[in-house]
Every structure is written in C-alpha cells, then in structure tokens.
Amino acid sequence: MIFPYNLYRFLSNPRDYLEGLQKKYGDPFPLSFPGAKTIKLTGKSDLARSIFTAPPDSFVPSEKNPVGPLLGKEGLIMIGGKNHLSTRKDFMAHFSKSHLLQFAPVIEEVFKEIEGEKEDEGILSLQSFSFKATLKIILRFLFPHLEQRDYIEAEKLTETFLKSYSASFLFIPQWVPMTWNVFNQKKLALDERFYEYYLSGLETGAKGPLYDLGEMSKTKVLDHIRTFIVAGHETSATSLTWTLFYLLKDPFLKNRAVEQLALFKSSLDYYQILDDPFLDAVFSEGLRINPPVPFVTRKIQNRSFKWGQDTVDVDEEIGVCLSLLHRQPDLWKDPDVFRPDRFLENKYSPFEFAPFGGGTRRCLGAELSSIEIKLLTAFFLHSFECELVELKMPISEVLQITIGPKKPIMVQFKKRK
Template sequence: MATETAAPAPPRLFALHALAAGLDFERYFRWRRAREGDPFYVRFPGFGAVLFTGTPAGARELFRAPIELLEPPRPNPIEPLVGPASLILTSGAAHRRDRTLLAPAFHGARIRAYGELIRTATLDEIGDGPAPWRPGTRVDSRAAARSITLRVILEAVFGVRARERRAAYTAAITEFLTAFSGPLLLAPALRRGAFGRAPWDRFVAARARLDRLIREDLAARESTARQDDSDILGLLLSARHGGAPADAELGDQLRTLLVAGHETTATSLVWALYHLHRTPEALRRLRAELREAGESPVEIAALPYLDAVCQETLRLRPPVPIVLRRVTEPFALRGVRLAAGDTMGLALPLLHTDPDIWDDPERFRPERFLDGRYGPFEFAPFGGGHRRCVGASLADYELRIVLATVLGRVRLALPPRHARGRAPLSVPHNIATGPRRSIPFDVLA
C-alpha cells in the first residue's frame, strides 16, 4: 500500500496567487502542478484550500470514493444562484431522492423527444430571432447560443411555449445571471445589501423576479387537473403527489435546471463553432458528413465525426472545469491525507491535456475520438461517480443537433482578428466558464 503523506502547505502570498488564478486559471493550475506535482493545493477566496488532482489515477480515486464519505463543498460559491435544496448542493438521502426523481426525465427516449424542439429553436434563432442571421450580418455567438439553449430548457423543463412567456423568462434569467457574475461569485464578502444600491441588492431583486415566474408556472400547473408529465416540471409535480418535495425545494430544483442547463451547453456551442472555424480541415470534413446525412435528429445524433467534434470541444474547453468533493471522514487522495471536512478536486483542463493520454493535447483534433476510446477517468467533461451531470444526455444531443442545424443552414466566418489571433482564455462567468471576450461570426451565406 502506498504511504500516505501529510498535505503540503497551501501557498503563501495568497493575494498574488488569487490574482494569477483570476487572470488565467488554467495556466495557474499548470504552474502549480509543475512546481508541486500531483496532487497540489489551491486556495479560493472565501472557500478555503482544495487538494487538486489532474491525473486519471486521481480521477479514479475521486470518482470511486465511497459515496457516504462525500458531500458537495461548503460554503459553495454558487449557492445564491441555485438555492440550498438544489441537487448540486444536497447530499446523502436527499440527494439520492432528488436524483431518482430527476434522472428519468433525462434518459434515452425522453431526450430523443426533444430533437424536433431543438431543431426548431435553432432554425427560429437563425431565421426569426431578434437579430436574424442574414448574409452580411455579424452574429454574437454567445447571445445566440444562449437564446437557443434557454429556449430548449424552458420548453423541455417548464413546457413554456408561448413567445411572450419565453421573453419574460429570458429577460429575468439574463438579468439574474448577469447580476451574479464576477465579483459576487468570487468574493462572498460582497454579498451584503446597502440600501438597495449594492450589487447584492440588484442580484436579490433579480432572483425574486425569476422566482416569481417560476412560482406562477408551478401554481398554474398545479391547478390544472391533468397530470401532464411530457415535461420535467410535470414529472416533478406527479412525484410531489406522492409526498415530496415542497414548493421551495421544487423552486430550487427548477432554478438549478434553468441555470445549469443552458449556460454550459451554450458555451460549448460557441467553442465548437470557434474551433471548427479555426480548423478548416475539420470544418470541411464535418460539412461533408452533414451533406450526406438526413435531417432526422436521431440520425444526426449518430454521426461519427459530429460526435468526435463535440467530444473534442468538451475535452479542450470543458465548461465546468473543476469537480469538487468534500470528505466527511479522513481520506487519502493520491497518497496525500485529507482530514474530515477537507475538499478535494479534479482539474479537468489538466486531465484533458495529460500528455500520457492525449497526443498533441493543445490541438483541436476531433479525429482522436475516431481513432481511440477514452475511459471515464481520462475524459470526464460531465464529472463522474454518483454526481455525474444529470443533464449530460440532453447536452450531448443538443450540441449535435444545434451544430448540424446551424452548419446546414448558414456559412459563417470568424472576423480576421479572431481567425488568426490568440485564442481567448476561458474565464468563470457564473456557473460555467466561457471565452473571456465575445466571439462574433460573420454570416457569409
């Protein structure tokens, strides 16, 4: 058995470290590992120290740790966004109960039923959105991708189809997420009100507006006698008739799905389009595959090169780059002792560029997913173990159908500055990381 060592001391000069991590956290993580080896410590403001690994051996230990030993980390920077009853934050019996409730809504046949909805949402955004994608126009890819993925979540989760209702949600959620990005996410000390004028006050007001919409939909659906479980809210309500969960908990779960379910997928869409348009041979190969394929979502979702493009995007640009677990009893990660209450983490940008697994890891090369198979401890964009992303199948399906629909309808090009310059860094936005600057596309045809 390997000898356990005590944890290395977290770094001094904390403010400088925080600044370096804030400017480019992937580079910072690489630097820390190069200095200290794997695992290594990183301290987050208002959160404490986390022992990180970025190797398949570490991923295996973290994902396979006994479930009863693991909790989500506390305090959790995203708690104000998702709420204390969120699946992301519960543990033990409550987590098991909520996963049992939610997981079936994201499986096989149910997901496939959303195929047409995803295609229609994409076509509407291109042809009929607030800024139609006509030749000669410039598209803000983040705004467009968010609009598509939010619509999918609103319809799939809440069954919201009416345009005005969708617009009300879109405005509320955009305001809610914008109010929480940046300083409030990273500096918990700023989460205080000041006579209605502080950033925290604005965030609390935005959350109240969004919660009002959610409550209205809950009430409307509850008052209808029919049991409609064609969407996720219907499923949750039918389960409630069996006894649980209460209104506030349901509200947190719905807010979680709204937040976790659209920003992550939208970011991946932006990165996929970006890397494809910087890698002409990959774009050509994908277009050729799409030309041969039919329009049925099921057929599209099975295309091998499209699949490889999506996986490669999630490898190089994982939108949720770190996976955290708090241990409730002593545990050893890669031979380093953790005490009860300590937190361990998996750094996906390190795992996904480990040179022992990935050839030429910094390059966008979808072919690697055609040539080889990667295990769940080598490639883990959706995390793993008992907390693996509950929406992974929906996200995978959505990525493929939106990309195929966009590329089948329009020809895009990156403006010269983006086509040739350095690739933008990934920075934390709120629940997901994304490109530091917005990435526009010119519509050619």
C-alpha cells in the same frame, strides 16, 4: 476592501492559473481563496478514479460552491447523502437519451426561431447565438406548456438574474451595496414568476422533470428550477461556442462536417446526426480541450479518505481539475491541438475524459447537452455558410460559472439556399 490577487488571477485566466499551481506544488496541489477552505486538486486520472468510484457516503458537496447563491440549498447540486441519491433517481427518467429524443423537434424549433430573426447575410456572435439557443431550450424543457410571450418574459428574467451575480460575490460581505441587494431583488423577481409557471404546469398536466416529484415546498421547487437553469444554460452555451469556433477555424474540419451532413438522407435527420461518429468526436474534443467546468470538488465525511499516497481527513475538500486531466501529456498527444480524430482512434475511460464530472454526482444533464450541442452544431452548419472574422485564439476567463472566451467571437455568415 482589497480584491484578493490570487482570485483575480484565477478569474481572469483560470487555465493558466491552475496549470501554474500544479507546476509549482506538484499533484495534488492546493487551491485556496480567502475565506474558503483550501481544496486539494488533482489532474491525474488514477486520483480522479479514486474519487469517482468511492462509495457515495464518502463525500458531501463542498462548503462554498461559487454558484451556491444562485442555486439555493435544496437543489440537486447542493444536497448530499440519501436525499441526493433519491432526488437524483426521481429525475433520472427525464434525462435519459430515449426520453430526450422526443425533445429534438423543440431544439429544431428553437434553432429556426433564431435563424428566422437573421437577415440573409451579416455578422453574428457565436456566444450570443449559443446563449440564446440554450436558454430557450432549458426553459422549454422545464416549462413545456408556456406561451411564446411567457418564454420571452422568462428569458428576460433569467438573463437579468444571471447577470446580477458573479462568482466573486462569495468574497464580498452581504452588506456591500449594489451587489447582494441587486442580486436578491432579481432573484425574487425570477422566483415569483417562475413559481407561477410551475403552478400553471401542474394545473395543465405538463410533462417534465418538475412535475412528477409529488408535493414539494415552494423553496424546493424554486431551488430545483434555478439549479437546472444555472447548470444547464451557460455550460452548454460555452461548449457550443467552442465547438463552433474550432470547426470554423479549420476549413478542413468544417468541410468534413458539412460534407458529412450532406450524406444524410435528410440533413436534419435527428437520429443520423446524433449517431454520427465524427460529430460525436467533434463534440467530445470540444469538451476535452475546453471543459466549461474547470474542476469538481467533494468534501470528505464519515471517515478519512485514502487518496493515492495521502490520507485526507474528514471535512477536508478534494477534487479533480478537469482542464488538467484533459491535457495530461502521457494520455493526450498534442493536448493543445483540436483533433477530433483522437476520439475515433482511441477510447478514453471516464477517469481520463470527464467533462461532466463522475460517479454519483456526474452531470445529470450530460445527455441533454450532448443532444442539444450536436443538433445545434449540425443545424448551424447546414443553414449558414460562415467564416470567422478573426482566426486568433480567444483568451478564456471565468464567465458567470464556466470558463469561456472573454470577447465575442464574430462570424460572417450567409444563409445557405
């Protein structure tokens, strides 16, 4: 079996590959992989606007979502129509800022747990810190009632489940050994145990997005659980890694952030951290320059779709390429430069800056990730004096589901007294 060359190029350097397609074909441009429908993508904000503001019944989710096998068919990302809107509404309250603020102490506990495992000084990898923290956070968010030993088990099950999958599997037939069968075993192991966690949560009156949806089939419960874990873990981890990398790379920005934290009445004051305009700008700039999700797609249904000069037929797929949208030269001056101040000087519309996608499909966990990334960044800078071991810009590749640095980014740290 020959591994398709264009898929290889996309997986190993997605940003350049997508930029190359736009240069070659103009905008919108076609993205195609073997066995999957060609998707027309845009990096322009007027075309992004027309997707994000279209009536919800214009689209259903794309046919071949690279993370589909991880999620299952009944989780929020894979469902469409009225079912999608009503399920989303049921979850909404748990993802609002006011509700999530109650969760801030859990994020701090997670940080302290990881910090406590570290010596007074040494070397750490930004990825391993970020992936560890965001996994612990999403598990505590979904299953707030578990004991410490259950969390340790849940972390292991999730890590082996995620590691057993790669987006390239979509192009590998189901019968190829050592791919799908390993994945299916790990999925089964995770499902069995996670369903028990869910049932114990119901029994003990746990609070969280899974627990006030009324009666649900086992498949639906598990698809929701896997959807939140997959959507909420690697995305936040990658984005936290990039944010810390860019801050540590630039001594001026790092000192500005550390000094800003020192001004707060208590450096771990959640409200001050979350409301700080500079930290907010740092968070946004991290997501602008390296959006973890490279593009969002939609399949047209019910009637053909007027898209700029084009009319796109029912069943065709279109989408927004976020990495190109965030680098449109007429919108973003010096797009390759990490400059948080641009967000203090200008306001960008949701069709110009859209790391969480848009419209009725916009990321449900945007607020959760904003809170966790800002708090973890602040706790990290407050607790560790650190420097990057290597200043070189890391190469990005497609990780499990997001675009992130290929090699570990190592940091020399010393705990602050």
